[in-house]
Amino acid sequence: STQSRSSAASDVYKRQPRNSPKYNRERPLVTFIDVEESGLDMQQSYPIEIAWVDSLGSADSFLIRPSPAWTYWEPKAETIHGISREPLIRAGLSVEQAAERLSDALGLENGVQRRA
Numbered sequence: 001s002t003q004s005r006s007s008a009a010s011d012v013y014k015r016q017p018r019n020s021p022k023y024n025r026e027r028p029l030v031t032f033i034d035v036e037e038s039g040l041d042m043q044q045s046y047p048i049e050i051a052w053v054d055s056l057g058s059a060d061s062f063l064i065r066p067s068p069a070w071t072y073w074e075p076k077a078e079t080i081h082g083i084s085r086e087p088l089i090r091a092g093l094s095v096e097q098a099a100e101r102l103s104d105a106l107g108l109e110n111g112v113q114r115r116a
Contacts (some may be wrong), residue, residue: 027055032054033051040077048060050062062098
């Protein structure tokens with residue numbers, strides 16, 4: 001389930017934060033980000049889940065609660081990603097919390113990567 005995936009990924013993130021001493025500056029840090037959307041229409045859809053993993057083994061995943069103005073929902077997209085609106089509303093982070101969590105996890109400040 002999405003909720004158990006999210007919980008498990010959060011545990012990994014907590015055990016191995018991005019500023020871990022395991023970081024080897026000689027090897028590039030590679031981060032993969034996956035975003036699930038409310039639909040297939042790029043003009044109307046919005047993010048509903050974000051997951052990421054990096055080459056250190058750090059990872060996180062979380063649902064995003066749609067803002068009240070975000071009403072577009074495409075059943076075909078739900079069939080693809082398997083996430084319904086109910087868990088988003090019940091357990092999703094606010095848009096602000098989601099942005100802050102992703103920014104903190106990836107070492108970003110106002111969209112610019114922080115320097116060590």
